[in-house]
Amino acid sequence: IVRRACGSATHAACHLHLYPFFIHATIIFCFRRPDFYCYLKLTQRIAPQARCFQASIHVYMKPEKSLRTRAMEILSRREISRAELKRKLAPYADGEEEIEKVLAEFAERQWQSDARYAEAYVHSKSRQHGALRLKQALLAKGVADELIQPLLPAPDAERQAAIAVLRKKFKQPAADLAGKQKQMRFLAYRGFDMEIIHAAIKSDWAEAPEE
Numbered sequence: 001i002v003r004r005a006c007g008s009a010t011h012a013a014c015h016l017h018l019y020p021f022f023i024h025a026t027i028i029f030c031f032r033r034p035d036f037y038c039y040l041k042l043t044q045r046i047a048p049q050a051r052c053f054q055a056s057i058h059v060y061m062k063p064e065k066s067l068r069t070r071a072m073e074i075l076s077r078r079e080i081s082r083a084e085l086k087r088k089l090a091p092y093a094d095g096e097e098e099i100e101k102v103l104a105e106f107a108e109r110q111w112q113s114d115a116r117y118a119e120a121y122v123h124s125k126s127r128q129h130g131a132l133r134l135k136q137a138l139l140a141k142g143v144a145d146e147l148i149q150p151l152l153p154a155p156d157a158e159r160q161a162a163i164a165v166l167r168k169k170f171k172q173p174a175a176d177l178a179g180k181q182k183q184m185r186f187l188a189y190r191g192f193d194m195e196i197i198h199a200a201i202k203s204d205w206a207e208a209p210e211e
Contacts, residue, residue, distance in 0.1 A: 067093055067102050075106070079117040082107065083142020114143050122151045127161050133191020155196070162192045162200035173205050 065073075067089055074080060074088055085106075086099055093099045106112040118138050125134055131152040138148045153161065166187060174180040180201060187197045 067098055071102050071106060075112055079120050081117050081141040081143050082112060082114050085112060115147050118143050118147050118151055126153045128165060129190050130162065130192030130196060131158055132193055158192065159196050159199050162187055162196050163203050165190060166200050167205065
């Protein structure tokens with residue numbers, strides 16, 4: 001039962017009579033709220049025979065961040081696609097229009113760019129993965145196909161990447177059909193197409209792959 005409340009919008013103190021089984025639940029509830037800090041202090045027991053306590057709850061509100069500020073903080077950590085940024089902002093927006101306004105501004109100022117994100121992604125992953133997997137991953141992030149296609153590695157570069165990852169994993173050529181199939185499955189999982197896979201498996205293992 002709330003007995004007295006005082007303070008401002010950012011600081012409030014309340015004196016409560018709480019039964020013991022309410023105290024634990026109150027602490028859990030307060031600390032799980034993302035928008036304020038809270039601590040509970042038991043000040044005294046009302047009477048030796050009483051089952052209630054006098055307690056003080058202090059609540060400190062965090063200042064609310066604007067959607068624009070949240071977007072800038074996200075992009076300051078790493079490149080991100082427009083669709084992914086929209087998904088991260090959605091829980092804090094009042095509606096679709098507010099999100100789209102921020103996304104449009106950031107795209108216009110080139111603070112967020114799907115083309116730049118896709119280029120960085122392909123550059124960092126193309127030595128471990130084939131074009132199929134690179135394209136699939138970028139499409140899943142909401143990047144348009146017309147932005148992805150020109151950035152995918154050329155067939156020769158992709159073949160060299162397949163040879164490099166194959167030899168790093170298996171160290172030597174397959175000794176039988178089962179071994180060959182295992183190597184093919186590995187390369188397929190990495191996103192290389194069948195033409196590249198066959199070329200990598202048939203390559204001369206004594207020859208070092210090109211950098």
